[in-house]
Amino acid sequence: MVEKLPKSIVKAICEIKKSLEAVSKTQKNSHGGYMFASTDDIYAALTRKMGQVGLVIMALEDKCEIVKVEKDGKTVQWAHFEFSFVLATDEDTWSDERAKRTLYIQVTGPQTFQAAQSYAEKSYMRSLFKTPTGDMDLDSMPQAETEEGQAALNGNGGKRKSSAAAKRDGTDKLFNEIKQKIETAESLDMLEQLPDLYADEIATLPRHWNELIQHTYEDRAAELRQ
Structure with a gap:
């Protein structure tokens, strides 16, 4: 009541x-x-x-x-x-x-x-x-389970590449792989593990790509909570 x-x-x-x-x-x-x-x-x-x-x-x-x-x-x-x-x-x-x-x-x-x-x-x-x-x-930002993972996810764990450099060395393939894993995560538990698993890689992504990862993460989290 x-x-x-x-x-x-x-x-x-x-x-x-x-x-x-x-x-x-x-x-x-x-x-x-x-x-x-x-x-x-x-x-x-x-x-x-x-x-x-x-x-x-x-x-x-x-x-x-x-x-x-x-x-x-x-x-x-x-x-x-x-x-x-x-x-x-x-x-x-x-x-x-x-x-x-x-x-x-x-x-x-x-x-x-x-x-x-x-x-x-x-x-x-x-x-x-x-x-x-x-x-x-x-x-609304993705959170890693460890301080090291969170620092890397926020861009404090490594030197970021430019978009051009990332495309030249094939980092765009890694970006697409991470993005796909986020989009296809079957549960919140699985989703929340990804920032830690890919913390070092995410830390080197170009800033624009990192922002896309963050948006994708939040969108998928919202879908799974529903």
């Missing part, structure tokens, strides 16, 4: 939606070269409007579980987060367990925990207000 939203909260949400326009994209991805709307962009578009109508959204961290994973002699840490949210006006307060956001993220430093909350808040606010951005955000 759905818990009824108080009238004052419904009214506040609708007032914000009536005046909400597309969120500006102020950030540029250094690897893909595309613009995206950051969490700060979402806040900038919504927080003043929320203040005007008297609506508060609070994120509550309900769970943070750290799991160590051993693979190929390396230890990596993953965090399992759960966040719930409280909506409040000066008249009413509302929350629902089914409105939680759950995510798994690799722990690479103290910034990981702030990034997790920011991601959860951004996801919740975009869903609540149907905020249009049309962006491919950093949180």
